[in-house]
Amino acid sequence: MSNAMRTPAGAINVERYQGAVAEGRFRRLWNANAPGYLFLLPWLIGFFGLTLGPALISLYLSFTDFDMLQSPRWVGMANYVRIATADPKFSAAMHVTLTYVVFSVPFKLTFALLVAMALNRGLRGLTFYRAIFYLPSLLGGSVAIAVLWRQLFASDGLVNAALSQVGIEGPSWISHPNYSIYTLVALSVWQFGSPMIIFLAGLRQIPQDMYEAASLDGASKFRQFYKITLPLLTPVIFFNAVVQTIDAFKAFTPAFIISGGTGGPINSTLFYTLYLYQEAFGNFRMGYASALAWILVLIIAVFTAFSFLTSRYWVHYDD
């Protein structure tokens, strides 16, 4: 206790006392919190300067016409109205992206699960197989792989050379609007390695004695898969599905390289992000591109919310 408290109440003393308390409180607050905020400082600057600020500005820009030369001109909902009603390229991009998501994600997850189950048997050489299957996932995002893919599915490419050996004359996959998107689906499925590794980790969590008990009771392998593996794996399946779907919505590089940045032939590989890029950095319609970005966020958010809402009907957590 300080002396200030014991002195009879006089204006000066009280002020001094309150000042001392305030100063003490401030110092205590500072001492307690300063280290935390000092450590957070770089992140806080980044959060306000590079995330929150830009996100708010982007929301504002989405209601404007902005070509980077003149200052943004407010147009209200015009960008969104045009996206919804009068932009054939938007619907093309949406169609391409949804096709990609709907075909690539289920195939990728199925392969990932099948291979993970084949590997999860205490096989010799597990590390080797795991590495080989994971390698394409790690290399897959690079330009070199997209270049390679473009060659594989060219009319005189490797796939058609292989097909011709069994007497089939393959089409020109890359330059045919009906097939081009599926070459990109194939590229995505080829990279099933990282969901496979997550499945492997999940499979290892399933207690082995459940299978032993089931086979003692005479349950077939199929029944064991259906009644034990699948239900216990649903949290991992859910996780993989959400992550891969969000990723598929954001795909960019392969479509850009394979179509030479055009999204052709006839917009058949015009991924959503590619269209956004063209609008922003090709046509300098920054306001319109911002609206496109927010639509993408909305779609991803709706999809994620929907997944989480439905998940309680099929995802089992044991707690």
Add this chain to the structure above:
Amino acid sequence: MTEMTASVTAARPPSDITKRSLPASLIIHALLIAASLLMVYPLLWMVSASVRPETEIFSSTSLIPSSIDFSSYARGWVGLDVSFGRFFWNSLVISLLVVAGNVIACSLTAFAFARLRFAGRNFWFAIMLGTLMIPYHVTLIPQYVLFLNLGWVNTILPLVVPKFLASDAFFIFLMVQFFRGIPRELDEAAMMDGCSAWRIYWKIMLPLSLPVLATAAIFSFIWTWDDFFGPLIYLNDMNTYTIQLGLRTFVDSTSASDWGGLFAMSTLTLVPVFFFFLFFQRLLIEGIATTGMKR
């Protein structure tokens, strides 16, 4: 650490190796080998195409060239106005700076969230997790305008500076998880002895966290090396191009004429990633398995 990786590294009981019949196991191996071959065939073919005589590239699906010829590498290396050496150097500088930025800034942030008590910690932590879900497209255009006004376009700054501001929330999350697994007694005792937060971070936390720092560093390097979108937007002068942009320009400029050179340069861009993979496979796979990193 142990808490995170236990599930992955836990050995399975040896009993189920011995239980299976020999034929079943042979069939599985045969299937897996066939599938592995299919997986790596395109990659091997590309490497083999890069050393094949030009006339032979499309004539066979075989992996073994009739003669080995490295001239495609020499041709491709100088195939553009700026040589691939320049692109490699640019990529290397950017990747190493990004690694430094991510490791330093994310570990500082993660340390605050995992080990320090301060008012508003939970609030900021929730915000940080929220940023994980925001696609970069939303901030892309204002960030571009910002960097353009700062005069940073055509420099490496837009690709590097954000990393020093802990913009990769994913790595923060990864490190928070790891830091939380380190026994609290360590820094509590140090705190009692009058150790400052900085010393605890520097002398206790970082040395104990080398595995997670290495995982973050390796993924940072590989993702930055492979990044195409960032450089595509911010680098327009060929002297500043990264290896990915260089390769894409090479594709456009040669189109169908120099396939040998194209495959040679493609192979070269994959070499660093491949070596990281070879040496750090375990770290990479554990990183994926415990955290569900994409790619």
